[in-house]
Amino acid sequence: MRSYVxxxxxxxxxxxxxxxxxxxxxxxxxxPFAGGTDLMVLLEAGKLPHRxxxxxxxxxxxxGIEETPTYVTLGALTTYTDLRRNEVLAREFPLLCRAAxxxxxxxxxxxxxxGGNIANASPAADSPPALLVYEAALELVSAGGSRxxxxxxxxxxxxxxxxxxxxxxxxxxxxxxxxxWRQYYRKVGTRRAQAISKVCFAAAARIDAGRIADARIVxxxxxxxxxxxxxxxxxxxxxxxxPASLRAAQEVLALEIAPIDDMRSTxxxxxxxxxxxxxxxxxxxxx
Amino acid sequence: MPDSREPxxxxxxxxxxxxxxxxxxxxxxETYPMARLLDVLREQPGLTGTKEGCGEGECGACAxxxxxxxxxxxxxxxxxxxxxxxxxxxxxxGGNSPLRGEPLHDGxxxxxxxxxxxxxxxxxxxxxxxMILAATNxxxxxxxxxxxxxxxxxxxxxxxxxxxxxxxxxxxAACRATRPHAEPRR
Numbered sequence: 072m073r074s075y076v077x078x079x080x081x082x083x084x085x086x087x088x089x090x091x092x093x094x095x096x097x098x099x100x101x102x103p104f105a106g107g108t109d110l111m112v113l114l115e116a117g118k119l120p121h122r123x124x125x126x127x128x129x130x131x132x133x134x135g136i137e138e139t140p141t142y143v144t145l146g147a148l149t150t151y152t153d154l155r156r157n158e159v160l161a162r163e164f165p166l167l168c169r170a171a172x173x174x175x176x177x178x179x180x181x182x183x184x185x186g187g188n189i190a191n192a193s194p195a196a197d198s199p200p201a202l203l204v205y206e207a208a209l210e211l212v213s214a215g216g217s218r219x220x221x222x223x224x225x226x227x228x229x230x231x232x233x234x235x236x237x238x239x240x241x242x243x244x245x246x247x248x249x250x251x252w253r254q255y256y257r258k259v260g261t262r263r264a265q266a267i268s269k270v271c272f273a274a275a276a277r278i279d280a281g282r283i284a285d286a287r288i289v290x291x292x293x294x295x296x297x298x299x300x301x302x303x304x305x306x307x308x309x310x311x312x313x314p315a316s317l318r319a320a321q322e323v324l325a326l327e328i329a330p331i332d333d334m335r336s337t338x339x340x341x342x343x344x345x346x347x348x349x350x351x352x353x354x355x356x357x358x
Numbered sequence: 359m360p361d362s363r364e365p366x367x368x369x370x371x372x373x374x375x376x377x378x379x380x381x382x383x384x385x386x387x388e389t390y391p392m393a394r395l396l397d398v399l400r401e402q403p404g405l406t407g408t409k410e411g412c413g414e415g416e417c418g419a420c421a422x423x424x425x426x427x428x429x430x431x432x433x434x435x436x437x438x439x440x441x442x443x444x445x446x447x448x449x450x451x452g453g454n455s456p457l458r459g460e461p462l463h464d465g466x467x468x469x470x471x472x473x474x475x476x477x478x479x480x481x482x483x484x485x486x487x488x489m490i491l492a493a494t495n496x497x498x499x500x501x502x503x504x505x506x507x508x509x510x511x512x513x514x515x516x517x518x519x520x521x522x523x524x525x526x527x528x529x530x531a532a533c534r535a536t537r538p539h540a541e542p543r544r
Contacts, residue, residue, distance in 0.1 A: 079392035080371040081437045104435075111433040112414045114392065124392070128438055152427075176514020177492065179415060181427040182434070264513030265416065 074117045083126040087133065087212070090125050091239065095214040098236040103127045105148055106182030108175065109191045133186070133241060136160070145243045147186025151198075155180065163249050166201035166256040166273050173197050173258045176265050186240040189222070192230045192296070195335075197258060199297040200273035200289040202243065204254070210242040217241065226296035252277050255352045258291075259344050261335070268292045269336035272348035276307070276356055283307045283356070288349070293328040293341055302327050303349070312357040320353075321346045378442045380405070381449030391437035396420045398436045399446060407447035407487045411516065418515030421488035422446050428495040430514075447487035450494060470494055470532040479528030481519035488515045493529045501537055505530075 081104060084090045093101050104110055104124035113119040127133060133148040136157055143159060151171035154160055161168050174180060174188075174197045188198045189209065199222075207222040211234060222243075225232050234240065252275040260266025271291030277284045286307045288300040306323040310316040330341035376387040380403060389398045399405045399422070411419030413432050420431040423445040452465045470493050473479065480486040489512065496503060496511035503511065508529050517525060 076390045076393050077370050079390070081391035081435055083437060083440070107433045107435060107438070108415055111394070111435065115394075115413045115432065126435075126438055175415070176418065177495070177511060178418060178421055178428045178430045178514050182429055264510070 074114045074119055076114075078122060079114070079119065080123040081126055082124070083129065087127075087130050087239075087241075088214070090127060090130070091212060091214040091237070093125060094239065095237045101125050103190075103239055105184045105187045106150065108179050108183040109187060109193075127239070138247075141247055143245045143247060145185055145245070147184060147189075147240045147242060149185045149243075151175070151180035151183050151185075152177075154185070154198075163247060164201070164205055164245055166204055166254050166275070167198065167245075169256045170197040170201040170258075170273070179265075185243055189225070189243070190232065190234065190240055192226055192232050194229065194294060194296050194298075195267050195271070195292045196297065197268065197271060197291070200271050200291045201256065202245075203289040203297060203299050204273045204275050204287045205245045205249065206287075208244045209240055210244065211235075211238045212241040213238045219244070223299055229295040249275070253356055255355050257348055257351065259348070267335060270330075270341050270344045270348065272345065272352065274352045276352075278312075278356060282309060282311050284309075288324075288352075290328060290345060292335075293330040293345055295329070298328060300324055300327050307353075312353055317350055317353045321349055324349055374437060376436050376440050378439050378444055380444045381446060387436060387439075389436045391435060393436040394432050395422070395424075395434040395436055395439050395444075396431040398439075399431060399444070405446050405448050409484050409487055411484065411488075416516070417485070418488040418492060419485055421491045421515065423491060423495060428492055445491070447490060450490060468494065469535045470497070470529065473528040473532040473535060474525070477528040477531055478524045479520065481517075485515055485517040485519075489517065489525055493532065497529075497533065497536065502533065508533075 101123050102121040104126050105128050110119065134146040136149060137144045138159055151174045154171035155168055171180060174183060185198060188196050202222055208219050209222050209225060210217055210219050227233055254275045256273045258268045258271045260268050268291055270293060274288040276286040286304045288303050289297060290300060291297045303320050303324040306320040324346060325342060328345055330338040332338050371390050373388055374391050378385055385403060387398050387402050396408060396410055399408050408422055408431060409419040410432060411417035415430045415433045418430060421428055422431045424434065425442050451467050451471060452463065470490055492512055492515050500507060508526060
């Protein structure tokens with residue numbers, strides 16, 4: 072069932088403060104609208120929950136990629152195409168570029184934004200696993216000011232976040248601390264391009280004297296939210312890469328994830344693939 | 359297709375004017391802000407070359423260029439086209455494509471369109487406008503794409519007739535036609 076288009080308002084405030092002021096004056100009435108790659112699909116399906124939208128696509132305050140010696144900071148409107156074209160990201164945060172390249176097609180990558188991917192909060196999104204591996208932080212702005220929160224824990228449930236109704240995701244900050252980490256990303260979907268993942272696996276580890284000194288492991292599409300597998304990380308930390316340590320970590324991971332049967336895959340398949348991807352990650356680390 | 363949802367009398371948006379440039383011509387569209395660019399292009403200037411396939415950004419049949427970027431016009435609200443330069447399939451033949459040294463004369467097919475004809479890249483034709491726009495956009499960004507880059511450039515466009523091979527071969531042929539002396543990249 073399609074939506075009745077005249078019933079939807081879309082306005083384009085001239086700057087960020089205008090957007091925030093309206094969101095404060097009428098909280099939960101106005102919803103930010105960027106590239107439309109998620110929201111327009113809901114419109115077409117007749118499932119768009121809000122009626123009034125503020126187009127933020129042209130707001131310069133929310134664009135751009137800035138580098139300091141300690142951080143790379145991305146404007147919330149950074150598109151997947153922007154991510155793919157940035158040399159610093161390609162060098163230091165390759166999982167994010169890889170995730171961007173695996174998101175939709177060229178046309179989607181030109182319009183879809185990192186902030187939108189975070190706000191939409193789908194457990195099957197491609198960029199959040201990479202952002203969690205890099206321990207990203209989010210800047211949330213409102214008319215009253217701004218606050219930085221860790222991205223880990225930002226989700227409160229399936230498609231639910233800690234974003235207040237008067238707040239907007241403004242920037243995403245990545246600590247430049249990936250030197251020496253071996254990094255791994257793999258998305259398993261129905262086809263190579265334009266698929267929504269059945270399982271997505273992003274991970275990084277530091278190896279010291281043949282042992283896993285530190286590990287970060289994040290999975291998509293295996294729980295109500297994108298999941299950082301903290302217990303599996305613990306199981307691997309300090310271990311040598313052996314078949315026994317892998318098996319032990321796989322047992323922990325099998326308990327840590329909670330995949331379901333849905334239109335894209337089955338719980339059983341997802342569980343098997345998740346464990347196999349952990350094995351492939353460890354294989355890469357021992358190579 | 360008629361809209362099936364009841365209008366909400368209290369939240370009815372007003373029509374807006376969208377001044378933009380379509381295929382090099384200044385145009386004003388009058389429509390609701392959340393109307394899909396796809397529908398407005400087809401209904402107002404009558405540019406029906408842009409096709410609706412899935413209506414959810416999966417198939418690429420409605421691909422157009424918006425300020426030089428390939429987009430699926432079913433996912434672009436009309437209001438976001440204010441001030442934009444839009445190119446549709448109607449603007450490719452005889453258009454000012456930098457893929458050729460000189461501007462095409464009126465109605466002359468672009469190298470990509472010609473290659474689709476020569477190499478059987480079109481069958482039923484529904485996906486063809488989107489395929490041509492995607493290929494044109496790719497070659498303008500990257501005149502010498504590798505095979506993998508061509509496949510990636512077309513990955514967002516679905517075709518139910520050709521099996522893709524002839525489309526791929528058409529784009530490879532167009533690369534050769536536009537840069538006859540270039541070494542093919544693999």
